[in-house]
Structures are given as structure tokens and as C-alpha cells.
Amino acid sequence: MAYERRHDGRAADEPRKITAKAGVIKKADGSGYFKIGDTAAYAAVYGPQECHPAWMRNPKRGILRCTYSMMPFSGDGERVRPGPSRRSKEISMVTEKALLPVLDLDDYPNAVVDVFIELPETDAGSRCAGICAAAIALADAGITMKDVVPAVSVGQVEGTLVVDLDGEEEHMDENAAADIPVACIPSTGEITLLQMDGVMEPEKLLRALDMVRPALDRIAEAQRNAIKERYAHSAGGGAA
């Protein structure tokens, strides 16, 4: 039985509804919010700032330090234990690696850019939402970066390729579903995050990577608009 109609009526290559905002956390140097379907992520950027612990410092360039964290009530009912876990450490690391290729931290030797990602609500695709929010936050913080980084998942459900799996699709039996989070640099097309959960044929993987491009472009556009909108409301001498 093929998965012909998605349970929420989306087309196979259609991502969930996207909401993106910049400047949502006042005290942070930069912040972003990214919601895709029922997965929401806040990201706050602090810095570049003095790096502690000092052994982490790199005298050649600044470093990026990401912290991914799901809120206790953000999952599907079971309480998520706060604090670092095997899973959140891994996701923090891949987030860092997904974002670092666009950043230029050469002007900040020995300093650190801290990115904190918090997810108040998750329904699959949380690392992608986290990367999207973090890219908005980094741009909002005024850090030199050659592009934004959109991220979304692609995968297959019962043999059918679909973009942006939600919880219901992703949590199927491993043999029925495969899930591939992808992040890219839109201007060059380079892929900065590629992981896979489940099983998929090599030819299908290549098709999946082609299929996800339009969704990534759409997300990049949403990210750029979010940053611009922060400055749109007060243009033309309007009230503060």
C-alpha cells in the first residue's frame, strides 16, 4: 500500500505552514523564531563575547557554540528531561556544523558566539527548525555570514517520497519511514547537514535531495523576510 495522500492533505513536496520572526528576545544580541507546522523553535544569540572556558578559545578565529534544548513539556506527552542528553548534544553539534560554513568569525579571535535554541513545541523536524531559527538569530545579531541556512527534512513514508515529515509520518515503523534532515546554503547549493534515520535506496536518496530544494528555497525566503520585517515597521519615521 503506497502512501498516496498525506494525512494532512499536503502535496508530497510541500512543507508545513511556516512562521518566521526576528528580534523576539529583547535582551539577546540577536534572536529568531521559526515555526513549521507544530514544531516551534526560539534561538537567542549572545556575542561575539569573551570565551569561557579559556581552553576553548581559538586565537585564529571566533568559535560558534550551539546549545539545542527541548523544553520539558514540548514532546508528545512524556516529560522531556531538561539539560544535556546524548541526543541534544548530538543535535547541538550538527547544528554548529550546519551553520559554521556560512559564518565569517575571522574578526573575532578568542571570542565565542553563543547560540541557544529552545523548542517549546515539537512535532518532528526539530533540529531543522532549530537551525532555521538560529540562522535568523545570527543574521539579526549582525554577524557576517554569506547566506542564511534553511533546513527541512525529506523522507519516505511507505515507499513514497515526501518533504517535511510531521510527527505522525515520522514515527511510523522504521521499515515504513525514512527521515533525512537537510540544511543547505541556498546561494551555492552546498549541503551543510545531511543525516538519515531509516532505510532508503541510493537512487531514491538522490531524488529526495532534488525534491527538497524548492522547500529549502521557500524557507530561505521566509528567513530573509523575517529579518527585513523587523526593520520595516518603523521605517518612514513612524512611532517607536
Added chain:
Amino acid sequence: MELQVKDRDVVVPGQVVATGMEYLPSTGTYRLGDDIRANRLGLMKIEGKVLKTIPLAGVYLPQKNDVVIGKVIDILMSGWRLALNSPYSAVLQVKDATFDFIAKGADLTKYFDLEDHVVAKVIQVTSQNLVDVTCKGPGLKKLTGGRIIKVCPHKVPRIIGTKGSMVGMIKKATGCKIIIGQNGVIWMEGAPDKEYVAVETIRLIEELAHTTGLTERVKQHLVERTGVDAASLEHVEQEEEFGGSPDDRPRRYPREEGRPERGPPRGSSNDRRRRPYPARPRRGEQ
């Protein structure tokens, strides 16, 4: 050969600002293939064929000759460490701190104590962003009283305005003394209610820094909040680059450089002023 944006447009990382080889990338933009793209959040600035962006956000990076306001965060063997509202802190050496003689092993907290705020000038920045500052110079001093606020360092030029016109207006309308550090730290002192108006006005400028017609908007705000005459706020320009008030007038210092580092100890600080007339002959001499 097409420009994709207008002057003063807000651009975001990765946005194509021009296509073709007609234009040249500069700070805040880069070339990728045939396109020129922005590589940071900023306001577009088109200078003939050169495309730049003016940053709208970001931290302060110390630069030589900047006048900054720092906070003493540590006391070193022969100097002080100042936090500059930046990823990098500065060192104020004893020799750059004052014209007074400071003996070896003296208690440095007598000059600048922890938590004190100091107006200082950056004299050296290394490739690793190690910073040296000095307190010797007109208007450079320890700050007492008043209040400190922090703003985005990239908005400091708007807050100061052309030749200090913007801060001049705030000073005139509120009667506050205001000193603005290039690092986005602002010190002000005045009547509490007026200080409040000044803070509010600075926040307004920060919020609207990327818009045009800001001077008029701020003038209107000041007139509303303080009731001063709008005409009196015309052409309020200042000579000093950073907001020194009249009683911060530069004093004549004996010598800027070439001063022996360890001169003879002097008594009170008043003695260091040179007498304008020759010393009176002592009794018994002639």
C-alpha cells in the same frame, strides 16, 4: 548589469544586491559568480559603482583613537582592566592613567576602583584585539555620579548626529550632561526626570536609527516631553566629537609626550600646574 536594491534599503545575508560586472563589492558585500550579495544585515549604501552595507547590529570592535567608556573590572600589577561592552577588554596602564606620579606598589584603587566608569581613548589594538587605552587627554577622566546606559554601538553615530547636532539637541532640551562612548556606553547626569527623558530619546533614536527624517522626529519628541521651544533646538552643534560638556573643556597639559616616566614625587595634585610666573626667590637667596 542590474542593481536589485535601492540606496538605504535594508539588506540581509545572501540577498542579491546587484547582478553583472558593472558594480563592485566592498565591505558588507561579496561577489559570487555574476552576482553581488550582502554578507550581513545592513543598510545598502551605493557609492557610484561601489556597493557597501552599513551594519544595523553587532558588537563593538575597538579601534585606535576611539573614545570609549569602560568599566573597571580588575586591577592588575600596574594598571586596570576595563570592560568595553565588547568581546575584548582593555588595559589601562598606570603610565597612561594620569599625569600624577604613582609610586611603585601604590594602591591603585585610589585612582580607579573596581566598578568605576572611565572615559578613555584607545591607543593601540593588536591583531588579537588586545587593547590599550589611555586616560591622558582632554575630556578623559573617571566618571562620578550620573547614570550609564548601553546602546547598540553601530547606532552611536546617529545618536551623536552630524557635528554632534543630535546629542546637542538632547543636552539643550534636558539640561543633562551627556558623554557618549564609541562602544555604545553612554553616561549622563542631570535632574532625574530630565535624565529619564534623555534615556527615552536615546532609545527612540536607537529604534529609528535606520530611518530618514530622524532629527525632526527627535526634535518633536523633545518638544513634547520637555516643553522647550522648537526654535531653540535649531543648529545645536558641538565642537567636541564626543559629548563633552563645557566644564570638560580641554585643560592645558604640560606635555603630551616625552615626559619622563618617573619624575620627582610631587605633593598635592595642584602642584603639578606650572606657575605662569618665575618662582619667587627664597629668603636668603638673591
